[in-house]
Amino acid sequence: MSVSNITSTHPADFLLVGIPGLEHLHIWISIPFCFAYTLALLGNCTLLLIIQADSALHEPMYLFLAMLSGIDLVLSSTTLPKMLSIFWFRDREINFYACLVQMFFLHSFSIMESAVLLAMAFDRYVAICKPLHYTTVLTGPLIVRIGMSAVFRAVTLMAPLPFLLRRFHYCRGPEIAHCYCEHMAVVRLACGDTRFNNIYGIAVAMFIVVLDLLFVVLSYIFILRVVLQLASQEARYKAFGTCVSHIGAILAFYTPVVISSVMHRVARRAAPHVHILLANFYMLFPPMVNPIIYGVKTKQIREQVLGLFLGKNV
Numbered sequence: 001m002s003v004s005n006i007t008s009t010h011p012a013d014f015l016l017v018g019i020p021g022l023e024h025l026h027i028w029i030s031i032p033f034c035f036a037y038t039l040a041l042l043g044n045c046t047l048l049l050i051i052q053a054d055s056a057l058h059e060p061m062y063l064f065l066a067m068l069s070g071i072d073l074v075l076s077s078t079t080l081p082k083m084l085s086i087f088w089f090r091d092r093e094i095n096f097y098a099c100l101v102q103m104f105f106l107h108s109f110s111i112m113e114s115a116v117l118l119a120m121a122f123d124r125y126v127a128i129c130k131p132l133h134y135t136t137v138l139t140g141p142l143i144v145r146i147g148m149s150a151v152f153r154a155v156t157l158m159a160p161l162p163f164l165l166r167r168f169h170y171c172r173g174p175e176i177a178h179c180y181c182e183h184m185a186v187v188r189l190a191c192g193d194t195r196f197n198n199i200y201g202i203a204v205a206m207f208i209v210v211l212d213l214l215f216v217v218l219s220y221i222f223i224l225r226v227v228l229q230l231a232s233q234e235a236r237y238k239a240f241g242t243c244v245s246h247i248g249a250i251l252a253f254y255t256p257v258v259i260s261s262v263m264h265r266v267a268r269r270a271a272p273h274v275h276i277l278l279a280n281f282y283m284l285f286p287p288m289v290n291p292i293i294y295g296v297k298t299k300q301i302r303e304q305v306l307g308l309f310l311g312k313n314v
Contacts, residue, residue, distance in 0.1 A: 009170065010166070010168070010169075010170050011096060011170060011174040012095070012096060013093045013094060013095055013096060014093075014094050014095075014096060014099050014174050014175070014176050014181070014186075014189075015092045015093060015094075015174050015175045015176065016082070016092050016094055016176050016178065016179060016181075017175055017176060017178065017179075018083075018087065018092070018179055019179060019277065019280075020177050020273055021272060022273045026086070026088075027087060027088070029087060030084055030087035030088060033083065033084065033087070033280070033284065034084060036284045036285075036288045037080040037084070037288075039288045039291075039292075040073070040076045040284070040287035040291075041073070041076075042291075043287075043288070043290070043291025043292060043295070044069040044070075044287060044290070044291050045073070046291065046295075046305065047065065047066070047069045047291050047294065047295070048066055048069050048070065048073075050304040050305065051063075051065065051066045051069075052066070054300075054304060056300070057300060057301075060123050060134075060138040060143055061120070061123050061127070062301075064120045064123055064143070065120075065294060067116045067119075067150075068116050068117070068249070068290060069290070069291065071109050071113045072113070072286060072287035072290055074109050075105075075106070075110065075113065075283065075287060076283065076284065076287040076288075078102055078105045078106050078109070078180075079102070079106060079179065079283055080283075080284070082094065082102070082179075083179045086179065099176075099181040099186065100161075100165060100166070101162075102180060102181045103162070103165075103180075103181040103183055103186065104158055104159075104161065106180065106181070106283075107154075107158050107183060108154040108157075109154070111150075111153065111154035111157060111204075111208055112154045113286070114208050114209070114253070115146075115149070115150035115154070115212065116147075116150055117212070117246075117249060117253060118212045118216055119146045119150070120246050120249070121215065121216040121219040121220065121246065121250075122219060124219065124220075124243050124246055125219040125222055127242065128223050128226055128227065128239050128243075129222055129223060129226045157204050158204075160200070161183060164196070164197055164200075165183075165186055165187070165190070168187075168190035168191065168194070169190070169191050169192060170189045170190055170191070171191040172189045172190070172191065173189065174189070175189075176189065177272060178276055179276065179280060180283075184198070184201060209257060213254060220243070220247075223243065226239075227239045227240050245293050245294045248289075248293040249286070249290050249294075252290060253286045256281050256282035256285055256286075257282060259278060
């Protein structure tokens with residue numbers, strides 16, 4: 001085998017198509033996308049500001065919420081600015097290494113979000129099932145370790161991908177049929193044996209979704225069992241009411257993942273833009289709705305938000 005056959009070559013830039021088949025509608029599609037991104041920025045920055053400013057909110061549940069807001073800000077900002085530049089200015093070029101960096105941040109922070117949602121389920125489990133031990137179990141050092149573990153797991157799982165993609169020869173052209181540098185969209189342009197990338201990508205996705213979701217479900221099984229044993233209906237309602245916001249965040253994050261996964265397998269002959277719109281929905285929906293869910297359902301945050309925007313203490 002000659003040296004030229006084993007040396008990887010890649011284009012200096014990739015070209016992001018946007019939403020294939022709907023290029024003529026990019027301007028119109030950009031309107032809800034821009035609106036959702038604006039809401040995500042405003043909502044998550046407001047949550048971070050409120051949690052940082054109010055010492056009464058420096059509790060485990062709100063610290064995990066601050067982590068979730070920070071992750072959502074990075075997750076949406078990794079993709080939306082470039083996506084909007086494609087829609088508005090037809091600025092489709094993205095440097096090869098910038099593409100790999102975008103892909104790394106995109107997938108890493110998605111994994112981190114799943115880990116934080118799992119940590120929030122653990123927080124609710126301890127608060128409801130072991131309330132007397134809440135302050136001794138969920139200490140500051142443990143919260144820091146949970147956050148660092150979420151980062152370590154995400155970085156460890158995603159770090160190999162840029163190096164794996166660098167070794168390929170990209171002979172199928174520079175056009176990525178997507179709005180951003182998603183792993184499998186880049187792999188489809190590569191020549192050679194990509195089976196390991198395919199298997200690795202599926203294995204990581206299944207590992208994260210199945211494992212994290214399994215532990216979240218188990219947490220709520222224990223919570224439900226304890227809640228149903230409470231004497232009064234008011235106590236049951238109050239205990240489970242503390243979980244409503246977290247359940248909403250879980251549904252906002254995992255429902256698009258499940259729908260997208262089912263669509264890829266059930267509707268393989270569907271138009272490409274259907275899958276890409278679902279992928280974009282997955283990127284936009286959680287960062288946009290999480291602050292709304294917590295702002296509406298959490299009394300302390302709702303009061304602080306009203307005080308912030310009305311300019312008075314509520």
